[in-house]
Amino acid sequence: MKYSKLFGKTIKETPKDATLSSHKLLYRAGYIRESTAGRYYLLPLGIKVQQKIQQIIKEEMDKAGAQEMITPVLHPKELWKETNRTNSVGFELMSIKDRNEFEFVLGGTAEEMMVDLVRKFQISYKDLPFNLYQFSVKFRDELRARGGLLRVREFVMKDAYSFHTTEEDFKKEYQLMMDTYTRIFEKLGLKTTIVESDNGYIGGEYCHEFVVESEIGESKFLVTEDGSYAAHEDVAKFILENVSSDEQLKPMEDVLGKGIIGVEELAKFLKIPVEKTTKTILFETDKGKVIAAAVRGGFDINEVKLIHIIGCNGLKLASAETVKKVTGAEVGYAGVLNLPKEVKVYFDESMFGRKNFETGANRTNYHTINVNFGRDLPEPKEFYDFKLAKEGYISPDGQKLIAKRGIEVGNIFQLGFHYSSKMKGANFRDSDGKQKPYYMGCYGIGLGRTLATIVEVYNDDKGIIWPEAVAPYQVHIVGLDGLGEKEYKHLLAEGVETLFDDRLNLSAGEKFADADLIGIPYRVVVSKRTEDKLEVKKRSEKQTRFLALQSLLEMLKS
Numbered sequence: 009m010k011y012s013k014l015f016g017k018t019i020k021e022t023p024k025d026a027t028l029s030s031h032k033l034l035y036r037a038g039y040i041r042e043s044t045a046g047r048y049y050l051l052p053l054g055i056k057v058q059q060k061i062q063q064i065i066k067e068e069m070d071k072a073g074a075q076e077m078i079t080p081v082l083h084p085k086e087l088w089k090e091t092n093r094t095n096s097v098g099f100e101l102m103s104i105k106d107r108n109e110f111e112f113v114l115g116g117t118a119e120e121m122m123v124d125l126v127r128k129f130q131i132s133y134k135d136l137p138f139n140l141y142q143f144s145v146k147f148r149d150e151l152r153a154r155g156g157l158l159r160v161r162e163f164v165m166k167d168a169y170s171f172h173t174t175e176e177d178f179k180k181e182y183q184l185m186m187d188t189y190t191r192i193f194e195k196l197g198l199k200t201t202i203v204e205s206d207n208g209y210i211g212g213e214y215c216h217e218f219v220v221e222s223e224i225g226e227s228k229f230l231v232t233e234d235g236s237y238a239a240h241e242d243v244a245k246f247i248l249e250n251v252s253s254d255e256q257l258k259p260m261e262d263v264l265g266k267g268i269i270g271v272e273e274l275a276k277f278l279k280i281p282v283e284k285t286t287k288t289i290l291f292e293t294d295k296g297k298v299i300a301a302a303v304r305g306g307f308d309i310n311e312v313k314l315i316h317i318i319g320c321n322g323l324k325l326a327s328a329e330t331v332k333k334v335t336g337a338e339v340g341y342a343g344v345l346n347l348p349k350e351v352k353v354y355f356d357e358s359m360f361g362r363k364n365f366e367t368g369a370n371r372t373n374y375h376t377i378n379v380n381f382g383r384d385l386p387e388p389k390e391f392y393d394f395k396l397a398k399e400g401y402i403s404p405d406g407q408k409l410i411a412k413r414g415i416e417v418g419n420i421f422q423l424g425f426h427y428s429s430k431m432k433g434a435n436f437r438d439s440d441g442k443q444k445p446y447y448m449g450c451y452g453i454g455l456g457r458t459l460a461t462i463v464e465v466y467n468d469d470k471g472i473i474w475p476e477a478v479a480p481y482q483v484h485i486v487g488l489d490g491l492g493e494k495e496y497k498h499l500l501a502e503g504v505e506t507l508f509d510d511r512l513n514l515s516a517g518e519k520f521a522d523a524d525l526i527g528i529p530y531r532v533v534v535s536k537r538t539e540d541k542l543e544v545k546k547r548s549e550k551q552t553r554f555l556a557l558q559s560l561l562e563m564l565k566s
Contacts, residue, residue: 009052010510011511012510014038014507015051016041016053018522018525020036022036023042028464029464030156030158030461030464031460033525033527034054034157034472036471037053037471037525037526038051038526039054039057046150046160047160048157048162050456053526054480056480057459057479057480058164058459060477060478060479061455061458062164062166064477065166065453065455068188069141072185073184074139074168074170076140078143079115079118079125079144080115081114081115082112083112083114083120084110084111085111085112087120088101088120090120090430091430091431093120094113101116101149102147102148102149114147115146116147117146118144118169119169119427119448119450122169123434123448124431125140126140126171130437131435131436131437132437136172136173136177136436137170137171137178138170138171139168139185140170141168142167143164143165143166143455144164144167147161148161155224155460156460157460158415159226159457163454163457167450167452168452169451170448170449171436171448172447172448172449173436173446175447178214178422178449181449182214185420185449185451186202186420189420190202192453193218193220195477196462196475196478197466197475197477197478198220198461198462199220199221200218200417201221201229201235201412202217202218202219203216203217203227203238203239204243205239205243205419206242206243206312213422214421215419216420216421217229217416217419219417220414220417220465221413222413222415222461222465224415225413225414225415226416227413228240228241228412229241229411229413231410231412232408233408233410236405237403237404237407237409239397241310241397242310243312245397246395246402246403246404247401247404248357248395257378257383259378260379260380261376262371262374262375263278263377264373265373266373268373268375271287271305274366274375275305278377282306283304284305284364284365284366285366286304286343286359286365286368286379287302287303287305287309288302288343289301289342290330290335291314291323291324292324292325293318293322294320294323297350298326298330298351299351300353301354302359302367303394303395304356304362304365305366307395307396308395308396310394310397313392313393313394317392335347335370337370337374341374342368344367344379345376345385346370353388355392356393360391362380363380364378364379365378416457417458417461418452418458420450420451420452421450421451422448422450423450425445425446425447426448427448459478462478467527470525471524471526471527474527474528474529476529479528480505482504482528482564483499483532484506484509484523484530485532485533486531486532487509487510487534488519488533488535488536489535491536492508496508496510504564507528509523523547524547528547529546529547530544530545532544532560538554541554542556544560
C-alpha cells in the first residue's frame with residue numbers, strides 16, 4: 009500500500025476525552041475514528057491488525073477442535089424470555105422491533121441462540137462433546153463507555169460454547185480452552201495472569217479471567233508473590249486471624265458518640281481496638297427486601313459474595329429513608345440489635361467467637377458496647393464469608409496477597425445446566441436412551457479490547473510498537489529523494505506486506521515521525537545517501553543497519 013493513497017493519515021490532535029495511551033495513539037496514527045460514544049470505525053490500518061488477531065485466535069481454536077460458525081445478530085426476544093434473562097439480569101440489553109412488531113434483542117452474548125440451534129438437531133451422546141465458536145458483532149448498552157476500544161457499546165467478540173454430557177467431560181474442555189487461550193495471548197505478545205473470577209448470576213466454581221497487568225485496567229485482583237494463587241477481589245479468599253478470647257463478659261451499655269461515624273474514628277473514641285467494632289450495612293435486594301450485613305471492624309463487605317449468599321440478582325445500599333424507617337436512626341448508627349424481624353441479618357465469619365464487641369445502637373449518635381452472642385442476641389445459626397480481600401492479607405496457601413490491576417482480555421467459565429435446563433428441548437439422548445440436558449461452557453475474547461491492550465503494552469513516547477504477529481504491515485519503506493518504488497515492488501513480489509511512504513515535498517523528519525507513530529516493525533529508508541544499501545531500523549530497537557535488498561529479504565524471512 010502506498011501511504012499517499014491510504015485512507016486515514018496520521019494527525020497531531022487527540023480527542024478531548026482521550027486519557028489512555030491506546031486511545032490517543034490509535035486515533036493519531038490513523039487506526040480508529042469514533043462514530044458515536046462507544047462505537048468506532050476501524051480504519052484500513054486498524055482492520056488489518058484486528059484481522060491478524062482474529063486469524064491467530066482462529067488457528068488456535070481450530071487446533072483445539074472447535075468449529076467456527078455464525079449466528080444472526082438479531083436474537084428473538086422470546087429466547088431470552090425462556091431463560092428469564094430479560095427480567096432477572098441487569099444486562100445492558102438493546103431491543104428493536106421489525107415491521108411485524110416482532111421483538112428482537114441486539115446480541116450481547118449468544119448462549120440462547122446457540123442452545124436454540126443445537127436443540128434443532130437430534131443429538132446423541134455419541135455426538136458429544138463439541139465446541140462451537142464465532143466472530144460476531146456484540147452490543148452492550150454500556151452506561152459508561154470509556155478508554156477508546158477498551159470499554160465500548162459495539163465490538164467484535166470471539167465467543168465459544170461447548171456442549172457436554174457431564175461436568176467431568178466439561179472439565180477436560182475447560183482445561184483445553186485454558187491452555188488454548190494461554191497460547192493465543194502468547195502469540196499476540198501479551199503476558200496474562202489467569203485470575204479466578206466471579207461467574208455472576210450463573211454461579212459455579214469454574215470461572216477465570218485472562219488479565220494483562222496494567223494500572224489503567226478495571227480488573228482488580230490479588231496474587232501471591234510466586235503466582236500460585238490469583239483471584240479477582242470479588243472472589244479472593246484469605247486466612248482469617250482468630251480473635252477469640254477468654255475475657256470475662258462485661259455489662260452491655262449504650263455510649264453517646266455524637267457524630268462519630270466510621271470504625272477507625274469510633275475505635276479511637278471508645279479506646280478499643282478496631283477489631284472490637286462492627287460494621288453493619290443495610291442493603292435492598294432487587295426484589296425489594298431489606299437485609300443487614302455485619303462484619304468485624306477493619307474489614308469491608310464484598311457485595312458480590314453477599315449477592316451469591318443471599319441468592320438475589322443485585323443489591324443496592326439502603327436509602328437514608330429506609331435506614332431511618334428500619335433502625336429509627338440516621339445513617340451511620342445501624343447495628344445488629346433489635347432490628348425488625350423481617351430484616352434478616354447476615355453475619356460474616358469474622359464475627360464468630362467475639363466477646364464484648366461494639367455495634368451501632370440503632371439510635372442516632374449512640375453506640376452499644378460489650379455486646380455478646382448468647383446473652384444479648386441469639387448465637388447465629390450460620391456465619392458466612394463476605395469479607396473483601398485486600399493487599400497484605402494472607403492467601404489460602406499462607407502467602408501475603410499483592411494487589412494489582414489489569415485489563416481483562418479473555419474469560420472462560422462454566423454455564424453448567426443453567427441454559428439447557430431452562431430452554432425446553434435442549435437435551436441429548438444418553439446411552440440409557442433417556443433425554444438429558446447439556447452441560448455447557450463458555451469462552452470469550454474481545455478483539456478490539458485485545459488490540460487496544462497490545463498498544464497499552466507496546467508503545468513509547470514516539471508511538472506504537474506493534475509485535476510482528478499483529479502488525480498491519482511488516483515493512484514501512486520511507487522513500488526520500490523520490491526513491492523507493494523499485495524496492496517497494498520487489499518486496500511485494502516476494503510476499504512481504506509493505507507500506508510505502510511515497511509522499512513528495514515532505515521532510516525526512518516528518519516521514520520518520522509518522523513511521524514511529526504508526527509502529528510497523530521494520531522501517532526501511534531508501535535515499536541517494538544510502539546508494540545501493542537500505543537503511544534498516546527495527547521499531548523496537550535504536551540500532552540502524554545498512555543492508556542490501558536481498559539481505560533484508562533473508563532477514564525478514566528468517
